Amino acid sequence: MFQLLLEKVIIRITGASQGIGRAIAIECSQHGALLVIHHIGDSKSQQDVETLLAEISVIKNARESAPSAVHIGLDVTLPDAGKRLVDLAVSTFGRVDGIVHNAGIAQFIDFNAVTKQQLDKHLSINFGGPFAITQAVTSQMIAQGSGGSVVSIASVTATTGSSQLVHYAATKAAVLGMTVNGAVALGKHGIRFNAVSPGTITTSINEADLAGPKRAAMEGRVPLGRLGVPVDIAKPVVFFLSDMAQYVSGQNLIVDGAATVFYQ
Numbered sequence: 001m002f003q004l005l006l007e008k009v010i011i012r013i014t015g016a017s018q019g020i021g022r023a024i025a026i027e028c029s030q031h032g033a034l035l036v037i038h039h040i041g042d043s044k045s046q047q048d049v050e051t052l053l054a055e056i057s058v059i060k061n062a063r064e065s066a067p068s069a070v071h072i073g074l075d076v077t078l079p080d081a082g083k084r085l086v087d088l089a090v091s092t093f094g095r096v097d098g099i100v101h102n103a104g105i106a107q108f109i110d111f112n113a114v115t116k117q118q119l120d121k122h123l124s125i126n127f128g129g130p131f132a133i134t135q136a137v138t139s140q141m142i143a144q145g146s147g148g149s150v151v152s153i154a155s156v157t158a159t160t161g162s163s164q165l166v167h168y169a170a171t172k173a174a175v176l177g178m179t180v181n182g183a184v185a186l187g188k189h190g191i192r193f194n195a196v197s198p199g200t201i202t203t204s205i206n207e208a209d210l211a212g213p214k215r216a217a218m219e220g221r222v223p224l225g226r227l228g229v230p231v232d233i234a235k236p237v238v239f240f241l242s243d244m245a246q247y248v249s250g251q252n253l254i255v256d257g258a259a260t261v262f263y264q
């Protein structure tokens, strides 16, 4: 029997119009969650989110326990992004139980060519924005008094090496730092912090990088025999959000088909 892991749990997902975030939204919805779907707010993400809401409404109609979703378009680096996301969750659903930090950027650049502007942009989108949003969300969770779950999408690059992603990897290492230390700081409020670190997952973020012969080379390094797809990440995210992980906090789960442990 299919067990709903997130029935009536209220979750916000950033960068959810496409790629991994979209798969997380669909998987959460299939598990009964009520969703605040965040997207960047440009015309493409607006169109994408409309089709996502249509997909979610099909899931809703197929089940008695009806999930529902609202959406908001904004840049995660805006100073009031956290407050606006919390306000929407509370005004729509009355509370917020979980947040998934998924929005992010990764430009492939040689280490010595990275400009201060490029570094600052990666830091503010991948770490500064999520940090401030986490403060807003966990303040609300503390006021609610029944705990919560913070799940961040980090990356295997935070703990392994990539020649053109040094600047990006450092932002994801910062995310892991927030995960471990946040778990300690807010454990007394029943708030859990965990991270999922994807290997190579085929999305628009790496489309250009994988366009040439690199794709076959990367596939050849994955013991499970294929590159990842967004739903491979969405399923472990649901686990961390759910009560199945009620005593799991401060952890980083690498989801890469065993690529990073492959020695020979």
Ligand SMILES: NC(=O)c1ccc[n+]([C@@H]2O[C@H](COP(=O)([O-])OP(=O)(O)OC[C@H]3O[C@@H](n4cnc5c(N)ncnc54)[C@H](O)[C@@H]3O)[C@@H](O)[C@H]2O)c1
Binding pocket: 014, 015, 016, 017, 018, 019, 020, 021, 039, 040, 045, 074, 075, 076, 077, 101, 102, 103, 104, 105, 106, 125, 153, 154, 155, 156, 197, 198, 199, 200, 201, 202, 203, 204, 205, 206
């Ligand atoms: N695809 C991979 O191989 C891979 C590997 C490791 C980690 N990740 C991480 O997974 C997450 C999702 O990436 P993806 O692969 O689905 O790529 P993607 O480009 O499809 O999705 C990224 C999302 O972030 C949003 N975003 C970017 N900047 C934003 C901003 N300033 N404000 C609001 N939203 C913004 C984009 O609009 C998009 O929806 C990212 O954090 C990425 O670093 C991806």
